[in-house]
Amino acid sequence: MKKRQSLIAVGYISAGNSIHQYLIFQLTLLLRKTINTQTMAFNGKWETESQDGYDEFCKLIGIPDDVISKGRDFKLVTEVIQNGDEYTWIQYYPNNHVVTNKFIVGKESDMETVGGKKFKGVVSMEGSKLAISFPKYHHTSEISGGKLVETSTATSAKGPVVFVRTSKKI
Template sequence: MSFSGKYEVESQENYEAFMQLIGIPAETIQKGKDFKFTTEVAQNGDDFTWSQIYPGHTMTNKFTIGKESEMETMSGKKFKATVQWDGSKIVVDFGKYKHSSEIVGGKLVEISEAGGVTFKRISKRLS
């Protein structure tokens, strides 16, 4: 199934605990806690442009499955990583945490794991 589309956050589990664990400042966590940001994904085969749109800031990662790409973490740190397929999921190791994304029932399900904390975000498709 194609990831292409625009999604809006519907629910999040363990947001605050996870963000604290990966070093996001408390003020930023509070601002983002209830904000329904959007994610836009353009997929062409194994080539992706993945953007998360926040008030006043858009974070975009461009990558090709299986090829090293420069990526940016939630905390703004840039690094090189290789995104891989794991069945129907795309997975990447962001250093401090591991992240997977998949489409389940037409929704974007993202799971990030670090230090025993699992953060789960579900976003509904807008287009």
């Protein structure tokens, strides 16, 4: 492999390019591969495996008690469809309640909360995490250890309340 890479480098430099240009070219290819691997990892259907901080978080953001109890042990399914920076994020809740958010990373999009509130927001990348500020909380999604990990943080009078949902790919 190293011999092949050396031959490619010699050929690239022989074509009138500098070693500096070659290194920038190789770094660009490596970054593209890394970014595509990270973002494409969201694609697919995910089912809730565990939830930490669910009740306290839901109460703080105003979800009614009856809805909280229905969702406590529900195996939420999240479906993510990605085409480059364009995402469709669908969540299937109890009682056939479905929330679909379509967005392009870095651009303002029409969004909806689990409670049905509509708002405009911008999803950004924080490293390998998708991030957005909802009206009452900040939310990130990442792939960690082959799992979809969603972290929502709201602020109460006592300090931050964190809800973490971990889902497995199905």
